[in-house]
Amino acid sequence: MTSTYRSTNTQGSVPGQPRRRPPVPKVADIVRAVTASEPKVRITAYDGSAIGPADAAITLNVASERGLSYLLTAPGDLGMARAYVTGDLEVGGVHPGDPYEALRQLATGLQLRIPAAGEALRLVRGLGWERLRPPPPPPQESVPAWRRALHGLRHAKSRDAEAIHHHYDVSNRFYEMVLGPSMTYTCAVYRSESDSLEQAQANKYDLVAGKLALKPGQRLLDVGCGWGGMVRHAAREYGVRALGVTLSKEQAQWAQAAIEREGLGHLAEVRYLDYRDAPLEHFDAVSSIGLTEHIGLRNYPSYFRSLRDRLKPGGRLLNHCITRAHSRTSRKPAAFIDRYVFPDGELAAPGRLVTEMHDAAFEVQHEENLRLHYALTLAGWNRNLVEHWDACVDEVGLGTARVWGLYMAGSRLAFERNEIQLHQILGTKTTREGVSSYPLRPDWTA
Template sequence: MAEVATQLVGALEGLLGTGLPLRVQAWDGSVAGPSGAPLVVLRNRRAVRRLIWHPGELGLARAYVSGDLDLAPETDLYEVMSAVAHFTELPQIQGLKLGVRELLGPPGRRLLGVATRTGAIGLQPAPPPEEASQQGRLHSRSRDRDAISHHYDVGNDFYRLVLGSSMVYSCAYWTPEGKSLEDAQEAKIDLICRKLGLRPGTRLLDVGCGWGSLLLHAAKNYGVSAVGVSISREQVALARHRIAEAGLADRVEVRLQDYREVPDGPFDAVSSVGMAEHVGAAQYLRYARGLYDLLAPGGRLLNHQIARRPGRPGEPYVPSPFISSYVFPDGELAPVGSTVSLLEEAGFEVRDVQSLREHYALTLREWVANLEAGWPEAVRLVGRGRARVWRLYMAASALAFEENRIGVNQVLAVRTAPGGLSHLPATREEWLAGEPAGTDLGDRRSVR
């Protein structure tokens, strides 16, 4: 019979109605596809079987995570991700439905015929063990705990390898003075502290506090007392250890606690960094109202959140099958306009929105470089499948930020005091410089 790769590529292009953006090497060593395109490798027949059972992103993800599909050693992961992203955005691909009916049509029968002749037809392979399986009511507290544990409780040593010594798992802020990822993360944390107007005596709540890096910086450099909450057991354990080691346990408390369970407001400032993506659209107004109620009048909220682009009117939001199955179960992205509207509906006055989209692309590329540099240790810590999940999702996300398919924004909002006072300085330059509270334009009403 003819070479396997030639048959597979020909049949697949017939089904899709367009040429592939990749070269394909099959398990028999044969290669087919456009010259000069990135080369992917089908290690065995099971790779094709996964794609037949789940055509599209989920099948590709399962094949890659399991190792049935791989990249040639000389192939650049970012080049593959970019080629696939642009391919899926083609009008003929976006309008294509691949299901049983399509596979039983003439082009689909050709592909199934090739798969049969090459021995790729068979029972549906089990998903890789790294795939999440959520149960219970969406965004119930128990289900949210399971979803957070799936992503964050994979080992603090693994996260230290990927994130570096800063242990910050959100977009860094790359200033001209910064020379490293650690510098950029410190700049981001300090930017948040300045936006929140922190100073000695401020009481800060950090929602989704991670490994405690923001709490440590705010206590050390701004003299605040603080509470951090997270529902990741491993994050809380390490955050408590770091705070005790820094001698700050008398001023900083970290709790294993859901944001819906914080009983002891009011706080002067609330930070929520990379946490709101886990809340869900149906719960978002409740989330915003809860944080509003936890703030004292005149208090500030800094909400740092990834955003998706708005869809067509009436078009439902469909999360990435790979991201929802392997990376962030039950995670949901919203357009920044929706986020601002819901914060305002909850009672906040939104005072500033800053996009950090390009900064996140740079951050993710640094994380991928860390992972690849420490690949043998990463595999030892979490297994090859999970390491492949993180490599794939971070590289794909870097490109998505670079190409403006997703964004990330810091939204500064205020619970105004009686009389409409915001207690913000008159200009952005003043409050970014850490101007003391109580000097806002509302206090200058007689000034013309």
């Protein structure tokens, strides 16, 4: 029997001849399809197309087909980061060490939309399905979470050590140029916006020391101590016997050398050690400055109990960490941060931290938000990266230097826009009899 079915030729081709492929869309066509209005930045591409104001101060150039594939196969921050790190997305009008202004304009002047299914299908057919095959990611990118599981469960000691190594063991020399002489990689405290970065970091350490009521002869444990900034400051300025622990071997080596160089060996020490293995001695105070982001929310109960168990009765804990601005947002960072900056990082809302400290038998005495201080701190780090750009590129390579410029500028914008915050929470190990050693009013100056 002869079939009566006859195909419908939607492309205008002659029956029996190959169907014509739809015209290949330009990059500008794709931008129009995924944006709600004309972008305020100028976007150009390798195919000669362009969209946006010709006189825009900020320009984006999709320099290659690979760059377009990065953007298409990982829409959002991850795809843009991949293309930017490899040089397939060129940003004009800003220095690569501080692309803050470009990110700010993209955040406010590029309104994205999801194209209709039919429109998206036509674009993909025109581009070719092979365009949706992801190119290999840049070497700076960490493996996805499912592959990290090969190093153990999330926040197991071995996996945490690998995550810390990815971020902190980049190069001590690189960090010296970006962080400045304090070698402090946490939020500073500005008495005014005219404070230098170094002065603001000293202000932060004095604020922590004041909240902990540090005095000569006391013992301080600083968990996640980095390059030993708090340890050295407490020993030098307050006569405190301080022990710092870090999961970064390079940090520990640098910090211990700095302690000896500054003649503080009789008071200070930094060990390459997981905080869970810190000595079970009774300390007068514990500081945790920038560690909580790495330990995982499900580990909060054991984390705070561990710190409590290392305190004397009446001792104080100061917990300083980045937090979510809203409980309804994801506890996990965006894809770029997870893959390039803080693998396995997790953020809590400040209320969760207060609750966990409270449930671990700390009496919460004080809390404050230093959100805008971190924006100023990041701006300072970006300035240092710009100032030492050539040396930083020589030290770690162009791709890694771009990662850091992008990460710090993006984080600055997130703090300014109240997408993330920075909270310090002070608690005491109050006795069963209600003795906390905490005065009627705070005994430090802001």
